[in-house]
Amino acid sequence: MPVTDVITDPENLTLTILADFAAPVERVWAAYSDPRQLERFWGPPGWPATFTEFDHTVGGFAQYHLDGPRGEKSSGRWEFTRIEAPALFEVLDSFVDESGQPIDGFPAMRMTLAFSPTAEGTRMTGTSHFDSVEALEQVLAMGVIEGTKAAMGQLDTVLQDLRDYAQGKGTRVELLDDTHVRITRLVDGPQELVWRAHHDPELMKQWLLGPDGWEMTECEIATESGQAYRYSWAPVGDPETSSGQARQAFGFEGEALLVDATRRAVTTEKMQGTDGPVTLNDLSFYEEDGATLITLLVEYPDVETRDMILATGMVDGMEASYARMEDLVLV
Structure with a gap:
């Protein structure tokens, strides 16, 4: 500091x-x-x-x-x-x-x-x-x-220099205080395309998958303040069973509070089918020398929620997704 x-x-x-x-x-x-x-x-x-x-x-x-x-x-x-x-x-x-x-x-x-x-x-x-x-x-x-x-x-x-600061260092997590976490990742591509990769359903379905073996089954994007969004994922090849049991799917939903293309998007987020906890996700982009720094500032309701969510392997899944973005979308 x-x-x-x-x-x-x-x-x-x-x-x-x-x-x-x-x-x-x-x-x-x-x-x-x-x-x-x-x-x-x-x-x-x-x-x-x-x-x-x-x-x-x-x-x-x-x-x-x-x-x-x-x-x-x-x-x-x-x-x-x-x-x-x-x-x-x-x-x-x-x-x-x-x-x-x-x-x-x-x-x-x-x-x-x-x-x-x-x-x-x-x-x-x-x-x-x-x-x-x-x-x-x-x-x-x-x-x-x-x-x-x-x-x-x-x-x-x-x-x-942005590349000296972040290139090759993967997805990094900083605990700013009990309820705020900053996650950063440098991707080798222009800001406009990185923004599109986060707001075009067809592009998102190529990279926002977490670990291998999952697919994005639902991608409803909020492009303006006040709109709702909804994302869902499920294991590849996991159709509804003959007994009618639901797929092993999960997803998130929320509302866009601010959309400033191609610079910043602020949304609420909670797990589908639950009452919470609700987080505030503040996503921003900054380009320098053809590379874009993605910064996600997450506000949790309390330290217990923060630690519980981070312990799920969320950051590892984000790194797998960002690496896939660079390989498939930003080429």
Whole structure:
């Protein structure tokens, strides 16, 4: 985890976050001064950022919004007041509404991000200055420390070449907390085709099968928010028996909460024929140099459900499916 220390100083009305990165100052500076790179880590997992304006000059503005998995939105604006590349920049940081106007009752702050070389790479010192103890306490109560730690945990991916970071490493699982799991897999193909492979029934039936010996028997896809989906699988050659016993099938169903082709799809999921448990699946895609990183952020209702589902061999089945996708669909 890049964040190494958090210092809250009510006397001086500051909040300071220290983070260390195994990359040179110039590379870290590039990540913080490019809106497309900022979008990959400024929001915490499940709340990706979109920068709609970015004038990285003194007096210029940056405006962004964070989109939550259930349709929530939080917006912010920076006014750049000082830039000394690649050592630091300073902004006036405000919470704003959808029109870009400051929201009454939410504190504005002066934020300085400084980058200095270390033996291992770069130390980032982020200091936010507040007008009052009440403003500092309000931001702390909003979870800024936890959100910043989670967001910066994504920066290592950005600082490395995507293929160096993920190629050949298979399907990887990170336990973010008791109820959130992040699963990543790099596939060698363009983002548009990887998206199609997840949303075209004929393509899905070629690869989304888990271990060998299974087939997809039902594939109803949700292409818009609010639509339902339903997927089923069964062993190959396992027809209904003469006694009428049902096939050894299983499946999942749910609803699409957000569909942002070809970037992101958020759905609920539960086992067919049951009342739950229900998970929230936040699937996103990012392409670099012809390869696409698939990221699945899963929210479980509790740690017991998380551990039960992971113990089913779900990740091994996902790896078999992704390998099949590369062999059959992305060629």
